[in-house]
Amino acid sequence: xxxxxxxxxxxxxxxxxxxxxxxxxxxxxxxxxxxxxxxxxxxxxxxxxxxxxxxxxxxxxxxxxxxxxxxxxxxxxxxxxxxxxx
Amino acid sequence: xxxxxxxxxxxxxxxxxxxxxxxxxxxxxxxxxxxxxxxxxxxxxxxxxxxxxxxxxxxxxxxxxxxxxxxxxxxxxxxxxxxxxxxxxxxxxxxxxxxxxxxxxxxxxxxxxxxxxxxxxxxxxxxxxxxxxxxxxxxxxxxxxxxxxxxxxxxxxxxxxxxxxxxxxxxxxxxxxxxxxxxxxxxxxxxxxxxxxxxxxxxxxxxxxxxxxxxxxxxxxxxxxxxxxxxxxxxxxxxxxxxxxxxxxxxxxxxxxxx
Numbered sequence: 001x002x003x004x005x006x007x008x009x010x011x012x013x014x015x016x017x018x019x020x021x022x023x024x025x026x027x028x029x030x031x032x033x034x035x036x037x038x039x040x041x042x043x044x045x046x047x048x049x050x051x052x053x054x055x056x057x058x059x060x061x062x063x064x065x066x067x068x069x070x071x072x073x074x075x076x077x078x079x080x081x082x083x084x085x086x
Numbered sequence: 087x088x089x090x091x092x093x094x095x096x097x098x099x100x101x102x103x104x105x106x107x108x109x110x111x112x113x114x115x116x117x118x119x120x121x122x123x124x125x126x127x128x129x130x131x132x133x134x135x136x137x138x139x140x141x142x143x144x145x146x147x148x149x150x151x152x153x154x155x156x157x158x159x160x161x162x163x164x165x166x167x168x169x170x171x172x173x174x175x176x177x178x179x180x181x182x183x184x185x186x187x188x189x190x191x192x193x194x195x196x197x198x199x200x201x202x203x204x205x206x207x208x209x210x211x212x213x214x215x216x217x218x219x220x221x222x223x224x225x226x227x228x229x230x231x232x233x234x235x236x237x238x239x240x241x242x243x244x245x246x247x248x249x250x251x252x253x254x255x256x257x258x259x260x261x262x263x264x265x266x267x268x269x270x271x272x273x274x275x276x277x278x279x280x281x282x283x284x285x286x287x288x289x290x291x292x293x294x295x296x297x298x299x300x301x302x303x304x305x306x307x308x309x310x311x312x313x314x315x316x317x318x319x320x321x322x323x324x325x326x327x328x329x330x331x332x333x334x335x336x337x338x339x340x341x342x343x344x345x
Contacts, residue, residue, distance in 0.1 A: 011323070011324070011327075014324055014327060015327065018327055018328065018330075018331045021331060022331050022334055022335070025335055025338075026338065029178070029181055029340075030178060030181045030182030030185070030344060031182070032343060039335075042331070046324075046328050049324070050321070050324065053321065053324070059318070061318070063318075063319065064318075064319060067319055067325075071325050071328060071329070072328070074295075074299070075328060075329065075331075075332040078292045078295065078296065078332055078335075078336065079332065079335055081288050081292065082285070082288060082289060082292060082335070082336065082339045083339075
């Protein structure tokens with residue numbers, strides 16, 4: 001619990017980002033171009049969140065950046081494949 | 087791999103009218119000339135391989151109205167593709183402010199709908215074309231026959247106010263009744279064709295991928311924590327949250343696009 005509280009200032013922006021992205025995606029369900037932009041923005045922000053978070057904790061390496069990039073890219077590919085499938 | 091869905095024209099009209107009534111607007115009357123115009127528009131999209139209100143050749147939607155012999159005062163068009171049922175398409179239109187305006191506009195008195203299936207950019211596609219209109223003659227003030235002659239000048243002065251105002255001379259076109267369109271459609275989807283939805287296949291594949299990755303990350307986090315294994319890498323909790331969002335998007339994703 002203490003550990004969670006310690007990380008709360010870091011995770012709050014991440015949750016806000018993810019929640020905003022999800023709500024935006026839902027709200028603009030009629031506009032695929034806007035949904036594309038939302039997915040892209042959340043993915044890029046997620047990578048930046050990871051870089052800033054690890055930089056603050058002094059454990060930022062190129063592998064960590066690569067890990068966030070891989071996860072974000074996978075998420076984007078999945079969302080885009082659904083968006084432009086039909 | 088082809089996919090086509092059986093969407094009834096009457097269902098699209100009924101659901102649209104239901105939405106209008108829920109919003110206190112008069113229901114629309116199904117007009118076969120408008121349905122014929124909508125069918126021509128659908129065929130034109132397949133023939134010239136485009137998904138837009140205006141064709142690459144510059145043909146505007148209003149041309150299909152006039153070519154079918156519908157002289158309008160007000161006209162509107164909604165397009166949808168790849169929906170598996172009519173209510174999803176209508177719901178998608180209702181969620182979009184501009185399409186919703188068309189569906190709930192009190193200016194329109196009639197509706198025409200066509201469901202056309204065919205190859206669009208290499209994908210077997212179901213297109214729904216919804217056309218709204220009010221005949222130019224319907225907007226003219228009704229006058230007794232005896233006094234009609236004296237009001238000729240006034241009638242000539244009546245100018246349509248909305249954008250599609252061009253009223254060309256109606257041209258005779260081969261007429262296609264709504265029932266004929268329905269028969270064409272039902273013939274198109276029946277038979278021995280194997281129907282696999284590209285969207286559902288992509289969706290299921292995405293679902294499996296995300297769930298697999300979430301499971302791996304969760305097991306990884308559990309094992310490293312339980313055995314106190316030092317882990318140098320990204321935050322598993324953050325990855326789980328991000329992939330959770332992707333999972334939610336996959337779950338809420340629906341087939342179909344509107345224009």
